[in-house]
Amino acid sequence: MTGYVIRRLLWGVLLLILVSALTFVLFRILPTADPARLRAGHSANPKVIAEIRANLGLNKPLLTQFWLYMKGLFLHFDLGYSYYSGASVKSLIFGRLPATLSLTIGSAIIWMAIGLPIGIFSALRRRSRTDRSAMGVALLFISAPEYWLGLIVLYLFAADIGQVKVFPGSGSYAGVTADPGKWLTSLILPWLVLAAGFAAVYARLMRGSLIETMGEDYIRTARAKGLPERRVVMHHGVRAAITPILTIFALDVGVLLGGAVLIETVFDIPGIGRLNYDAITHADFPIIQGTVLLAALFIIVANIAVDIAYAYLDPRVRYS
């Protein structure tokens, strides 16, 4: 098991190096806008542009640039500096991380707390009216684009533009340490909107998985022992049915930690997704590169976590 974990971690590092190289290729070699020109502003003369290019190291051979980039990245976590504001990308990302973490974790708790019970309930009352209507609503939320849903709830409930002024509107996010009360209230709408789609997906996943599990022979054995139906469902059915769902959950959280671009943009939450969105509009490559690498890191870590967790969740899985 330890050997397996170490091997997985080494593979993760290798994968990260490959992703880093790929982002370098994507942003430096493919034809894009010239960063030096962007930096210099509208009416800059060629001399200034050349100077900036030299400062950014863009006049060096590509291989040298690549070497410097990789060295900085892996030895000093140096992600470079924003072309636009000149701030260090590392500090920008760390500054934005708490908002994304707050959004993702809060929303994940909500969607699991809503989606899983609905899924279990639907599975046990399969083809009943409750099941059909729950799954119908779920389909609606899966199909609804989250930015659209976000705009709708802002229109309905935001304190500034809403019909019923209940929750703080877009752009009201405050850090949890700065103002915990405002942090909580400002996140309620984004949490719910982000959770809605996921809760719907997880309700359907849980339903399908539990229906399959409840047909297994060991469920019949559990009933034959004389266990109460509640224990049969929770201890025997759900225990087995939830395992594949937890692995999908870890991957979803990993993806979201890389930035929920749409939600963060609609609600103007200063998170990684918003940082990324702004960087794209300014062709601010170091930031885009940084956020892409961060997203890759989260996904790789989530994958490794899933594989290791699986060995504990399902005793039949043992790595050697």
Place this chain on the structure above:
Amino acid sequence: MLGTRAGRSEIPGSPIGKDAARGDEEPLLRVEDLRVSYSTEDGLVQAVDGISYELARGHTLGIVGESGSGKTVAALSVLGLTRAEGATVSGQIAFAGHGDLLALPEPQLRAVRGNEIAMVFQDPLSSLHPMYRVGAQIVEAIRAHREITKSAARARAIELLDLVGIPEPSVRVDSYPHELSGGQRQRAMIAMALSGEPKLLIADEPTTALDVTVQAQILALLSRLQRERGMALVLVTHDLGVVAEMADEIAVMYAGRIVEHAPAERIFEVPEHPYTWGLLRSIPTLDGPREELLTPIPGSPPSPLALPPGCRFHPRCPYSEPEHARTDPTLAPVPGQPDHEVACLLDPDVRRRLWSELRAESTQRSAT
């Protein structure tokens, strides 16, 4: 009200009197006109269509039939397990002073299930929960019916594993099902079934999923446990060979009904139903010559969605007459043999003649 004054006179381990089930004593289990149907997308499936039988304490009933004959559904219904799976069940199941199990509300039935009636299933690998240790699953069964501490239940689980012949039970108690061999898994299932000191053990094809060499061991184990604990045993199987050694009585099922029911030795010596003849003639024997051909029963069992009219066996019966497609035979005693019942439209004398011919033919074949 049946079974309220169930006697305790049947001594565990005593030699089994073949006729005791028919005696004056209140039977342990009396199934009357049991019907089980499932509504499926293709229509109503009448899996069990009015079967009745009795079983005395400490006795063994073999229920034999092909897959789809309803034998498993009939067995599951005794524990009320088909009810949980959404079937419609009617009839009466009187058990050891509990009145009609089918009329019992779920909580009371649960107290019987796994406690006084236990069940062993066909495939021990899929019947044990893959994510819990064997010991934990036995402990759960023990604690479902008794208020005892976890450690006491664990000690009891180790005892039970030892009783069913699992080596190093104090180590094996912490194994997961996939870490045990097929035979050990089935032993663990049996240990779990014994956790409530059952008066009746229902074993549904307990050896079908096992290696041939292990099958005999499991049957011997069941036989020993039954003798030691005076349990009654319902042994459901498709294999007459399995019940030959163990059963006191045998009920042969076909298409949801019992077509022949008699003491075991009569089933093997003087079977009355052409379907039973077919089953007997398709068992290989060790002492017969190797070239001896087994005689399979032609055709396959009818779909429960489209049962043939009249005698349900008539499309496959070599002796059927046109009239048999119209008349539905009922299970009735053979003349002069009150404990041998058969559902066949052929004349008793004709049946006797046909069976002696078949018998002579097979002895002749083995002689050459």
